[in-house]
Amino acid sequence: MEKEDISGVNIHPIAIRLLSWYSEYKRDLPWRNNNDSYQIWISEVILQQTRIDQGIGYYLRFLERFPNVASLASASEEEVLKVWQGLGYYSRARNLHQAARQIITHHNGILPSSYHGLISLKGVGAYTAAAVASIAFGLPHAVLDGNVFRVLTRLFAIETAIDSPIGRKMISEIAQSLLPEEDPGSYNQAIMDFGALICTPLQPRCNACVLQESCMAYAKGDVTIYPIKERKTKISNRYFHYFHILQGNRTYLQKRNQPGIWRNLYEFPMIETMQPADFMQLKQTDAFKELFPEVTTLSFEPKLVLRHQLTHQHIHTRFYQVEIPERVTFTPPSALFVTQSEELHNYPVSRLMHKYLETI
Ligand code: SF4
Structure with missing residues (x-):
């Protein structure tokens, strides 16, 4: 040139x-x-x-x-x-x-x-x-x-x-x-x-x-056809159900250890399903029974529903708030408990969790 x-x-x-x-x-x-x-x-x-x-x-x-x-x-x-x-x-x-x-x-x-x-x-x-x-x-x-x-x-x-x-x-x-x-x-x-x-x-x-x-x-006379791309980005859908568990002033967090998105960040205990699932469907899953073996939840409606978009994934998310009486012995698998009012905000969380915490 x-x-x-x-x-x-x-x-x-x-x-x-x-x-x-x-x-x-x-x-x-x-x-x-x-x-x-x-x-x-x-x-x-x-x-x-x-x-x-x-x-x-x-x-x-x-x-x-x-x-x-x-x-x-x-x-x-x-x-x-x-x-x-x-x-x-x-x-x-x-x-x-x-x-x-x-x-x-x-x-x-x-x-x-x-x-x-x-x-x-x-x-x-x-x-x-x-x-x-x-x-x-x-x-x-x-x-x-x-x-x-x-x-x-x-x-x-x-x-x-x-x-x-x-x-x-x-x-x-x-x-x-x-x-x-x-x-x-x-x-x-x-x-x-x-x-x-x-x-x-x-x-x-x-x-x-x-x-x-x-x-x-x-x-x-046709500018917006450029740039031309061969492949369309393939988007997968994922369905996350988070449980913001309140027991007195305590709540529970898990560290995300698996490779992929949000590794080493903290999040509420969660269940991922292959398809969209409402609360009643979720309750039938083994993951739910493992997370809440004896507890009756007080809230069945999600507190917040969000769709979070990443480059290759759409994450459909429901946040449930679950209150558990203090007298009940409750230990979600591999979770750490933190105080809701102080410690929760010291942990690094994903953008999705961040949005929820801002909302509440
Ligand atoms: S360079 Fe971009 S903005 Fe300028 S005339 Fe071409 S298409 Fe339009």
């Missing part, structure tokens, strides 16, 4: 227009105020699968509690999960924590300043390595995220599916060819902001777009 020569620096016309748009419209975000690589890394991880308005609060709280690699590495995983609570995709927090320990052990406590050093860290993939390398260290690595895929497939009307190896390679090459040598970090942020604010998924603002005359999808 041809680049213009401005003051001795080769730069593609699309990059010029994106950078000029960015200098005027870039979002004022706290991690853009300095070049601290640790802060940029944390912001990039928090913003994956998180809206910016929600991410800012978490970013500020995370940095207040863990201001540098050393403080993050020396914390317990439970402390890190607690600060992350409510943000979802908890593997990001676990990976950040393990990566901080890796940095202490293998990199003298300093975040690596090369792409290869960054990508060797736990949980750091191509996107995060390119973002941190370019923004914090000025290295020429183009980022590829959903925004970039959308902008580039529309600009060049790319018909190849972006979830095919060939499509991904093609877009990666185009992204790299547009990247200016000078200040690649600003360019990367510019194209991502542009995708988030102008070239949006459903109603792109083509009339306000500084790239309109170069946009092949616009010229064809």
Whole structure:
């Protein structure tokens, strides 16, 4: 692709227009105020699968509690999960924590300043390595995220599916060819902001777009068919029934040990069913009889019904509140009891549990 020569620096016309748009419209975000690589890394991880308005609060709280690699590495995983609570995709927090320990052990406590050093860290993939390398260290690595895929497939009307190896390679090459040598970090942020604010998924603002005359999808008159995908994400449905058990000022929590979502987080005792189940159906299950061998519940209606959406799963959830008289001997399997008013809030819980606790 041809680049213009401005003051001795080769730069593609699309990059010029994106950078000029960015200098005027870039979002004022706290991690853009300095070049601290640790802060940029944390912001990039928090913003994956998180809206910016929600991410800012978490970013500020995370940095207040863990201001540098050393403080993050020396914390317990439970402390890190607690600060992350409510943000979802908890593997990001676990990976950040393990990566901080890796940095202490293998990199003298300093975040690596090369792409290869960054990508060797736990949980750091191509996107995060390119973002941190370019923004914090000025290295020429183009980022590829959903925004970039959308902008580039529309600009060049790319018909190849972006979830095919060939499509991904093609877009990666185009992204790299547009990247200016000078200040690649600003360019990367510019194209991502542009995708988030102008070239949006459903109603792109083509009339306000500084790239309109170069946009092949616009010229064809059909922008929203891009990006093209081969596979639809397969969604599975799961049915969770939680029991918020109250016995005086006590309630019960279990630690989720099994691999998969929410590992090492705490939750109320729960039963998962293969199909939707109301309370009467639930009562017939072996899991229910094991959990409540002799107890008559006082409430049959769920206190809260929620549908929680993850990338590949829809979790249909019912929270029941069950009151058990103090005189009754009751010990749910592998549960720990905590005081409802104080201790309950010290444990890291999933976003779903967090929503319930906020509601009550
Ligand atoms: S003209 Fe529309 S589709 Fe093309 S880059 Fe601009 S906003 Fe996106």
